[in-house]
Amino acid sequence: MEARAKGMRVDLDDVDEQLVRALQRDGRASYEALAKLVGLARSTTKARVRRLIDDGGLRLIGAIHPAALGLHQLGHVIIEAEGPARxxxxxxxxxxxxxxxxxTAGRFAVTAELRTRDMEAFSRGLARVQASAGVRAVQAITYLQIWKDPYFPPGPLESTDTLTEADLDPSDHALLEHLRVDGRASFADxxxxxxxxxxxxRARVLRLLETRVVHVGALVRLNPLSRTHTVGFALTLSGETEPVARKVVELDEVDCFATGIGWCNGIGTIRAGSQEGVFATLEHLRGLSGVRTVESWAHLRAIKEEHDLARPIAGAGERSR
Structure with missing residues (x-):
């Protein structure tokens, strides 16, 4: 799914960035709460949010935890292409x-994320990527722990207290289907x-939220006309992962970060309003004790940005091959 653009550049000021981050934390936050946070009138705050949605590529969605769909193995691949990348x-x-x-802009042309039931399925998926026409080479990292993500709670992938597929009935599935399209849908709807x-x-929705089956948050789309810079980075470490990871996720500009096994020790994304902000964050990462190397690339255009929509809810199990 390609990022939407309406032919106009969307300038995000500090207030917009505050609203985006607040909505990433809680996409169902009231306009009164958001207005209090940014110090504006409720009507002005609501108009700001509507502008971000209409012109800034912002969507308020219910992101379904992969574990609730039986997807326990996640990972990231970078792809070198022969010829055009698109x-x-x-x-x-x-x-x-x-x-x-x-x-992307960098030494490789494409990045992608895989979500599968287990390592065997992940291996098959990676093989499919490698066999795709035009792919010269791939490098992968399989996640062991998510430290920061605007859509899913942090923690080890093999250990989660979220509900599983077996705990969800047809009413739950219907609610999830609707929330992932419209995260701010009213309880009446x-x-x-x-x-x-x-x-x-209302009780069911609160249960789904509290058990972390779904997180309603702001999906910030990669809009080519936005001045917000979205930059990926990979860290190679010289020692223990945890101390470095804890310092990385303290940085406000780091949007997400996961550690694992593969071509690097950790991989994440920076969102900043200027190139100077990106550079300052990369310099901070380079200066952290335990960081050996930092590689970065600019995300240019989203070709698929579905997150929880990788599979339909109905029959959420892995499709037959």
Missing amino acids: PVAERVAELDEISFVTT LASVSGLSPGAT
């Missing part, structure tokens, strides 16, 4: 295992699709 990215985006694809009363629907 056709390669589009072919990779068609694979079921792939939840995210971008074209949600009741109309769940088959439950508004009170029972």
Whole structure:
């Protein structure tokens, strides 16, 4: 799915950035709470959020935790292409295992994320990427722990207290289907699709949120006309991972960060309003004790940016091959 652009540049000021980060934490936050946070009137705050949605490529979605869909193995691949990058990215985006694809500026042309049930399925998915026409070489990192992510709670992938597929009934699935399209849907609207009363629907939604099956947050799309810079980075470490990871996620400009096994020790994303902000963050990362090397690349365009939409909710198990 390609990032939307309406032919105008969207300038995000400090207030917009505050709103985006607040909505990433809680996409169902009231306009009153958001207005209090940024120090503006409720009507002005609501208008700001609407502008971000209409012109800034912002979506408020319900991101479903991969574990709730039986997807326990996540990882990231960088792809070197033979020839133009876009056709390669589009072919990779068609694979079921792939939840995210971008074209980049750097020594490789494409990045992608895989989500599968287990390591065996991950290996098959990686082989599919390698076999795609135009792919020269790939390097992968399989995640062991998510330290920071605007859509999912942090923690080891093999240990989660989220509900599983077996805990979800048809009403839950109906609510999830609706929330992942419209994260701020009213309880009345949600009741109309769940088959439950508004009170029972509210209780179900709160249960899904509290058990971390779904997180409603702001999906910030890679809009080519936005002045927000989105830059990926990979860290190679010289010692223990945890002390470095804890310092990395303290940086406000670091949008997400995961550690694992593969071509690097950790991989993440920087979002900053200026090139100077990106440079300052990269310099901070380079200066951290325990960081041996930092490699970075600019995300240019999203070819697939679905996150939880990699598979339909109905029959969320892995598709037959």
